[in-house]
Amino acid sequence: MPKKQGVFEKLKIDLRVGLFLAKRELQRANKWTTTLIVFVMLLTFLNLVVVSGILVGLIQGSLDQNKKFSSGDVIISSFLNRDKVDNSQEVIKIVENLPGLRAYSARYTAGGSLQAGYRDVLLKDEKPNSVAGQVSGIDPQKENGVTNLSSLIVEGAYLEPTDTESIVVGSFWFRKYNKNEFPGLTTFNEDVKIGSRLLLTINGASKEYTLKGILKSKVSEVDGGMFILDSEFRKLAGRSDYNLNQIAISLKPGTDPVIAKKALLASGVDKDGRVQTSEEAIPQFLDQIKTTFGLLGNAISAIGLVVAAITIFIVIFVNAITRRRYIGILKGIGIAPRAIIISYILQSLLYALIGAIVGSILVFAFLKPFFDANPIDFPFSDGILVATVSGTSIRVAILLLATIVAGYIPARIVIRQNTLSAILGR
């Protein structure tokens, strides 16, 4: 018998023979069967990527909107045990010199109430026509530069820098836009419209404003907010120290918020307030939902993966069982079992790879752009499809790994049968 080959040389030969056999098998296989298997792999891939991508996308859409219409890329806010950002005007100077800055908005915030029909005499036990929420004092132009609030106006108009007598209110406070009926919810009566006079009270001080516009988004800070000019807020709330509550920062495209945050920290801003990227500033419940949906998506993907593995297993097993004689002949003429197994693994890998490639094209060329342009309309977010190249690559790798195992096991089972029995069909 000839000298035994080295491990790598033998593996190289087994791979070459496996590839030779797999290539011919695939070339001469029934085209419809191959198409069907590839289609199953495509659906599996879509199940892996799209289902979890949409689940995560529901929350991601909410986070994106929170960033777009509220927090900006980076937000500086008061410490949890402090009312305001200390030395706000110094902080503003640092922000203005921040590399990559596109725009910023300085905000004053406080709890307040807004009352309509406050001159009317209330009957006994009649509830006042008022709501209570967060009031923000803003520079409308600067705020628009960061959050583009004016684009969210659904009725009336956005604030102008000279609108000292106007207020813009979120849609949450209007029955027309908020159909919720949960106990304790207070909204304005139907008679409050654009042009209505409303009494705003902050820290016991009140002033009358005209309702200029109604904002509607899917961000609670906007929908539940009330917005007046910053100069008005300072006067009404007695904020003569000019210390702010929030500074929302928008960065130029391509600027990393983490680097911007580091630059702010390096400038000592963290002594005066909390610096957070939009990711860090997301409400805790959204963060928890994101984690839960991520887990749910992974669980659904895992089930899809098992189904795909079983499909491949069945396909390869049926193929190997029906070709038992073929395998027997190969072994009979001296083809190494490993080369035969490799040929089956390569066949199943190719099915999965074609499914994954077609699936990736579908996801990145069609589905993702489609969902970006036409988000799914959910009550709390505009759901998008979250699919990153790195995340998808990991899922492709998992799919291929599952395919290798699913191709190997049935081929191995059939290979282990007695060579002569396989040849003679016993």
Place this chain on the structure above:
Amino acid sequence: MIKINNLSKIFQSGDAEIRAVDNVSFSIPEGQFVAITGRSGSGKSTLLYQLGLLDRPTAGEIFLDNLNATELSDNDQTRMRLHSLGYIFQDYAILPSLTALENVMVPLLMQGLEEKEAKEKSIKALSRVGLSDRMHNLPSQLSGGQQQRVSIARAIGHEPKIIFADEPTANLDSETSKNVLDAFLELNKEGQTIVMVTHEPEYSALAHRIIELRDGKIVSDEMNK
């Protein structure tokens, strides 16, 4: 070249024991053309499967070039089949999804030859059996005789030390059978050792030596006059 000592193959059928090959011993020197004959059920094919290392005997030893093949692992037996043995089956046993050329190429690739070299050798082997014009045909596009010639080309392509042929003409007409046997004689003339199972006296008469089996035992072992 081949030495067999006390070889037995026993099958169990319920409580009954069937001795398909019963304590057989003989040896075959290099270059000999041996015909194993006998009636149906005499154990000649079973003996050939043991000699060709396609099955393991119940007892006894098979020495191929002084190497005790019965002691080899399954993988080593597969390697021995690849490098030293060629097998021709009664029903050709060629791979249906491979062309004639590819059928012959597979063992050569497994031996480690590059594709180009394997192809050249395969074309030579197919030409020797007169199939150079059908080498790109699939088995389904070939007649029985042509398929058997592919099987012969595959058996000789990797230049084995011994060729085992199990009733190679059983499914062929007399004209095609003659062509196949002519090919064997030509190979043998070049020094190829051949062990052929046949129940046709006319064909066994072409061999140097005829071993006749009955009930798994050798009843005669004679050189052909």
